[in-house]
Amino acid sequence: MTEFAIEDVHAALLAALAPLLERAGISPSEVDSSFDMFGSGVVDSLELVDLFAKVEQSLGAELSFEDLDFDRLVDLGSSVAEIARILS
Numbered sequence: 001m002t003e004f005a006i007e008d009v010h011a012a013l014l015a016a017l018a019p020l021l022e023r024a025g026i027s028p029s030e031v032d033s034s035f036d037m038f039g040s041g042v043v044d045s046l047e048l049v050d051l052f053a054k055v056e057q058s059l060g061a062e063l064s065f066e067d068l069d070f071d072r073l074v075d076l077g078s079s080v081a082e083i084a085r086i087l088s
Contacts, residue, residue, distance in 0.1 A: 004087050016054035033077025068074045
């Protein structure tokens with residue numbers, strides 16, 4: 001299995017998130033690892049599936065939703081770490 005650098009996962013997730021951020025009037029450059037994707041209202045459960053599909057496409061990897069710990073998807077940083085964990 002290919003290992004992905006945290007920076008690559010972060011870039012892929014932020015790129016997938018960018019249209020949702022812009023729709024909410026938030027510049028992607030204003031977002032840091034503590035950004036609460038759900039609490040901010042930028043992402044809901046249906047958009048999460050689409051985000052992960054875009055991350056998969058960007059990285060050329062398949063994410064196993066069965067392996068995801070959804071309780072760890074608290075903010076951007078922890079979401080990146082969780083995606084990296086299941087890809088390793």
